[in-house]
Amino acid sequence: MEINYLKGDATSPKVLGNKIITHICNDIGGWGKGFVLAISKKWPEPELKYREWYKSKKNFNLGEAQLVQVDCDIWIANLIGQHKIYNTSGTPPIRYEAIGNCLNKVSDFSEKLDASVHMPRIGCGLAGGEWYEIEQIIKTQLIKNDIAVYVYDL
Numbered sequence: 001m002e003i004n005y006l007k008g009d010a011t012s013p014k015v016l017g018n019k020i021i022t023h024i025c026n027d028i029g030g031w032g033k034g035f036v037l038a039i040s041k042k043w044p045e046p047e048l049k050y051r052e053w054y055k056s057k058k059n060f061n062l063g064e065a066q067l068v069q070v071d072c073d074i075w076i077a078n079l080i081g082q083h084k085i086y087n088t089s090g091t092p093p094i095r096y097e098a099i100g101n102c103l104n105k106v107s108d109f110s111e112k113l114d115a116s117v118h119m120p121r122i123g124c125g126l127a128g129g130e131w132y133e134i135e136q137i138i139k140t141q142l143i144k145n146d147i148a149v150y151v152y153d154l
Contacts, residue, residue: 003138003149010120010152011038013074018115020067022077022106024122026085026093027062029054034126043070050078063101067109075113077106082127092128096137099123103141116148 013019023035031040031047040047046068053060066078079102082093099122110117123129142149 062098094127094129
């Protein structure tokens, strides 16, 4: 199995069955730039649940994931894989180990829901990550478990 690369909007997956849309969040409770804007425009619940999660401080750490159902067959996975929001002293906010931990949790969710996984090129925008690194993590955490993965480019 390989990653399926598609042109289109990751918030509108066109496959049948249950779907998990993943994206990267920061560990300081900020929500308002990047792919989250497309999510919030379509569904208010993921942002509300993320903000509640941050306020509660319960398991709100790098490497954690929150699953929010937004439709009968669509869930949003809020993945905490970014430390803060700015590139400080030459180190981008992306945390690859945290992404691996998050995607391991997504793998578990996917197996329970019998769901495919959909995403933009997570971690490569505001988080400053390298797609080659993220792609390897996706292969290790999802593809090796025979989970169908779709990556969308607009």
